Amino acid sequence: KAGVTQTPRYLIKTRGQQVTLSCSPISGHRSVSWYQQTPGQGLQFLFEYFSETQRNKGNFPGRFSGRQFSNSRSEMNVSTLELGDSALYLCASSLMVSGTGTQYFGPGTRLTVL
Amino acid sequence: DQQVKQNSPSLSVQEGRISILNCDYTNSMFDYFLWYKKYPAEGPTFLISISSIKDKNEDGRFTVFLNKSAKHLSLHIVPSQPGDSAVYFCAASMVTASNTGKLIFGQGTTLQVKP
Numbered sequence: 001k002a003g004v005t006q007t008p009r010y011l012i013k014t015r016g017q018q019v020t021l022s023c024s025p026i027s028g029h030r031s032v033s034w035y036q037q038t039p040g041q042g043l044q045f046l047f048e049y050f051s052e053t054q055r056n057k058g059n060f061p062g063r064f065s066g067r068q069f070s071n072s073r074s075e076m077n078v079s080t081l082e083l084g085d086s087a088l089y090l091c092a093s094s095l096m097v098s099g100t101g102t103q104y105f106g107p108g109t110r111l112t113v114l
Numbered sequence: 115d116q117q118v119k120q121n122s123p124s125l126s127v128q129e130g131r132i133s134i135l136n137c138d139y140t141n142s143m144f145d146y147f148l149w150y151k152k153y154p155a156e157g158p159t160f161l162i163s164i165s166s167i168k169d170k171n172e173d174g175r176f177t178v179f180l181n182k183s184a185k186h187l188s189l190h191i192v193p194s195q196p197g198d199s200a201v202y203f204c205a206a207s208m209v210t211a212s213n214t215g216k217l218i219f220g221q222g223t224t225l226q227v228k229p
Contacts, residue, residue, distance in 0.1 A: 004157070006157075031215050033215045033216070033217070035217075035219075042203075042219055042220070042221045042222060043158075043203065043205075043217075043219040044219075045216045045217065045218065048215030048216060049215075050215065055215055056215050056216050058216070090157050090158070092157075092217075094215065096215070102148060102160050102163055103148075103160070103215075103217060104160060105150070105157035105158045105159070105160075106157050107155075107156055107157045108155075108156070108157050110155075
């Protein structure tokens with residue numbers, strides 16, 4: 001099976017702009033979670049989607065949003081970019097219905113905000 | 115509040131020896147724990163997991179031990195190989211409706227295996 005794919009892999013934006021990141025989960029996986037990785041904060045949970053519904057959300061401002069499509073692909077949007085949004089954004093997919101499913105990660109999108 | 119902690123930022127071991135990576139947690143509601151390995155510019159790769167109803171799980175060179183009373187888990191790699199050099203993350207999750215799909219990660223431990 002193909003793994004989790006994320007596009008684009010690298011992105012450079014300027015402050016105030018908005019950005020959309022895309023994630024295609026492993027075939028058959030219906031849960032998609034997003035994480036932000038920064039050197040200072042480690043891996044922080046953003047949100048999770050299952051069957052097109054957001055099931056859980058981390059402690060991030062409303063500028064961070066997402067959605068999931070009927071084919072389980074997911075997008076994440078960040079509006080009004082700030083310098084501090086520069087990070088590696090990781091998407092993970094899982095078969096799970098409950099919280100015990102192993103999550104499989106994509107390679108990430110490296111976002112740089114100038 | 116750091117619910118999952120990896121207190122050792124780095125660890126260096128000789129090839130062929132045992133690597134022991136440690137992780138502590140504070141929330142007794144966690145019921146599933148995972149270890150991931152991460153190389154630079156790549157996403158984390160799943161290594162091994164353990165349910166809270168077990169105290170040990172083994173997969174090849176990797177063994178995870180869970181001590182619920184101490185809220186502590188460890189990953190043993192035997193024998194260590196240079197290709198194991200990476201950042202290792204411990205993660206935890208809860209089986210409640212409000213926490214589905216959410217992994218809480220430690221800060222990571224950088225393992226260096228010297229030839």
